[in-house]
Amino acid sequence: MDNETPHDEAAVGGVAADRLRSIIERVERLEEERKALAGDIKDIFQEAKSAGFDVKVIRQIIRQRKQEPAEVEEQETLLDIYRRALGM
Template identity: 35%
Template sequence: MSDMAPDLIRSYVDRILRIKEEEDTLKADIKDIYAEAKSNGLDKTALGDLVTHLRKQAKNPEKQAERSSLFDLYLDAYTNAPHAHTHTREG
């Protein structure tokens, strides 16, 4: 290792640690928002699903539109298919 390597490693690690601390703070803030939403009668899971959907939509709208179309197509095929075999759980 060169003389510069330890300083370079420390620099990268310190930057990563700083960002990780910020990430922890942001995660705690998000958790607080979900708790607030729940206290106002909202479903945290549904809210989280919506957030996930919107983030994916923002990143790649074409891909999400295609997935949504396929989902609708499959759902329609499933619900309109003859129900010769019903999927049940045996207890």
């Protein structure tokens, strides 16, 4: 048929166009927010660096704070063992 009705446009090939558009637009908005947040985080690290802090160490602390205490302790123990094995 050459004449498509609004209903046909909204569900082309069994796909609900409005729902699909909504999902895509939500993801796009969140990606923009993530980009803005990444810029803010970059600014904070630059501020820390300007204040004389070691950004690598700050990143490491942030990673460790996300882990369980037992996991951090295990990693630190292994690090110590490996250092001693290498004579460090």
